[in-house]
Amino acid sequence: MFAHVHTAALRGVESFLVEVEVNLSSGLPAFTVVGLPHGAVRESRDRVAAALRNSGFPLPHRRITVNLAPGDVRKEGTAFDLPIAVGLLAAGGHLDDALLPECTFLGELGLDGSLLPIRGALPIAAECAVAGIRTLVVPSANAEEASVVPGVTVLSAVTLCDVITHFRGGRSLDEGALEPRGLLRESVSDGLDMRDVRGQAVAKRVLEIAAAGSHNVLLTWAAGVGQDDAGAQACRDPAPAHPGRGARVYPCSLGRGHAEEWDAPGLPAPFPGPSSHGQRRGTRRWWISDPAWGGQPGA
Numbered sequence: 001m002f003a004h005v006h007t008a009a010l011r012g013v014e015s016f017l018v019e020v021e022v023n024l025s026s027g028l029p030a031f032t033v034v035g036l037p038h039g040a041v042r043e044s045r046d047r048v049a050a051a052l053r054n055s056g057f058p059l060p061h062r063r064i065t066v067n068l069a070p071g072d073v074r075k076e077g078t079a080f081d082l083p084i085a086v087g088l089l090a091a092g093g094h095l096d097d098a099l100l101p102e103c104t105f106l107g108e109l110g111l112d113g114s115l116l117p118i119r120g121a122l123p124i125a126a127e128c129a130v131a132g133i134r135t136l137v138v139p140s141a142n143a144e145e146a147s148v149v150p151g152v153t154v155l156s157a158v159t160l161c162d163v164i165t166h167f168r169g170g171r172s173l174d175e176g177a178l179e180p181r182g183l184l185r186e187s188v189s190d191g192l193d194m195r196d197v198r199g200q201a202v203a204k205r206v207l208e209i210a211a212a213g214s215h216n217v218l219l220t221w222a223a224g225v226g227q228d229d230a231g232a233q234a235c236r237d238p239a240p241a242h243p244g245r246g247a248r249v250y251p252c253s254l255g256r257g258h259a260e261e262w263d264a265p266g267l268p269a270p271f272p273g274p275s276s277h278g279q280r281r282g283t284r285r286w287w288i289s290d291p292a293w294g295g296q297p298g299a
Contacts, residue, residue, distance in 0.1 A: 001023070001085045001091045001092065001093070001096045001292075002022070002023050002024075002091060002272060003021075003022050003026040003074070003088075003091040003100070004019055004020060004021045004022070004088035004101075005019075005020045005083040005084075005086050005087040005090070005100050005105055005226075006018075006019065006020075006083070006096075006100070006101065006103065006104040006105065006133060007019075007042065007078075007079065007080060007082075007083035007104060007105050007106060008021055008104060008106065008124040008128065009075050009077060009124075010076070010077065010119065010120040010123065010124070012134050013123070014123065014127075015102075015123045015124045015126070015127040016073070016127065017127060017128075017131055017133075018068055018069065018070075018075065018080075019067075019068075019070075020066065020067075020068060020080065020083040020084055021066070021068075021069060021087070022064070022065070022066050022084070022087035022088055022091045023065045023066075023092070024060060024062040024063070024064060024091045024092065025062060025063045025065070025068075025090065026062065026063065027062070027063035028063065028192065029059075029061045029062065029063065029064075030064065030066045031045045031049065031066075031083075032063075032064065032065050032066065033045060033066045033068070034065065034067050034068070034071065034203075035065070035066075035067050035068030035069060035070075035071040036068070036071060036072065036073060036074045037068060037075050037080075038075060038076040038077075039087065039114070040077060040078050040083070040138070040160060040173060041068070041075050041076065041077070041078075041080050042132055042142065044078065044080055044081045044084055044109075047078075047081050047108070047109045047110070047111065048081055048084050048085045048088065048109060049083070051085060051109040051110065051111060051113040051160055052085055052089075052249075053209070054089065054111065054112050054113050054162070055113040055159070055161050055164070056161075057092075057094060057164075058090060059088070060088075062093050064088065066084055067100075070078065077118065077119065077120075077122075078108035078116075078117040078118060079106045079107060079108060079247050080190055081107060081108050081109035082105045082108075082115065082133075082137070082160070082163070083105040083106070083108035084164065085109060085160060086105050086167075089164065091253075092112075093169065094164070094168075094213040095164065095167050096168075099218075100167075102132050102133070102135055103133070103135040103136070103137055103155075104124075104128050104135070104137070105137045105163075106118055106121060106124060106136070106137070106138045106139075106142070107137070107138060107139045107142075107157070108201070109141070109160060111162040111220040112153060112161050113159050113161060114158065114160075115137050115139035115140070115157050115158060115159060115162075116139060116140075116141075117141035117142050118139065118142060121138055121142035121145045121146040122138075122145045122148055122149065123144060123152070124146075125146040125147075125148070125152050126147040126149050128149075128152055129149050129150070129151045129152050129239050133150060133152075134153055134264045135152070135153045135155065135174065136150065136152050136153070136154050136155065137155045137157060137163060138154060138155070138156060139156065139157065139158075140156040140157065140158050142156075143156035143174075145228065153175060155173040155174070155175055156173060156174050156175075157173050165271065165296065166200065187286075192204075194208075223232040227248075237240060238249055250271065
């Protein structure tokens with residue numbers, strides 16, 4: 001008995017689609033995962049087995065082989081738990097596998113069958129939209145993030161049983177109907193205000209134009225004339241954001257490990273603040289830029 005399920009994974013700051021192929025054959029009971037799985041993926045065998053058992057679907061006493069294709073790309077993360085479990089249920093005849101090719105599944109499984117959040121739901125949703133896959137099943141904690149991408153229907157689930165019930169014709173999963181701009185914060189303020197910088201009309205005008213157009217700007221001036229306040233405030237007055245730019249910048253923040261600092265995927269990635277490059281005594285040189293446009297971000 002055979003089944004295959006769509007899922008996806010991260011490779012650096014990009015995502016790529018993965019086919020989860022599940023085969024049940026006769027022989028001594030075994031559970032093997034192939035396709036260059038990382039340690040966290042290999043450990044999914046124990047999580048999936050416990051989650052299925054506690055959801056009322058114990059593993060069949062068969063030889064189980066799970067292949068993650070393409071087999072020449074290393075797979076990392078815990079998002080493969082849900083697609084492996086769904087593939088096992090489909091191969092065992094518990095789910096109608098005719099519905100599965102239309103969906104992509106993501107989610108880490110707890111031992112009790114609960115669905116835990118995963119990393120990279122937004123770039124994976126964007127990849128699904130490009131590939132023409134219009135339905136994405138994710139943990140409820142990732143539904144808001146994935147809904148930023150237009151053209152993809154996001155179904156959120158709390159437990160594995162919710163997914164099983166949905167695909168067996170029972171209670172439907174909640175659909176993430178969300179206006180992406182609703183995620184945008186009204187402002188990004190930490191008490192700094194350009195009005196607090198006295199004088200420097202030309203410098204402030206330059207910073208305003210650079211921030212409005214997401215341009216780079218190099219300022220060289222003597223120390224002690226307000227460059228710290230002006231430069232810092234310019235980084236916190238970005239150009240009006242839109243979901244498309246946020247979807248491109250977010251994977252960069254994710255790859256740097258700063259995704260948890262970004263509570264609104266529609267905004268540019270969190271900015272560490274202006275950094276001085278090539279600083280000399282008595283002068284400061286600030287780069288103020290939007291990474292979405294290929295500028296040099298602060299470091």
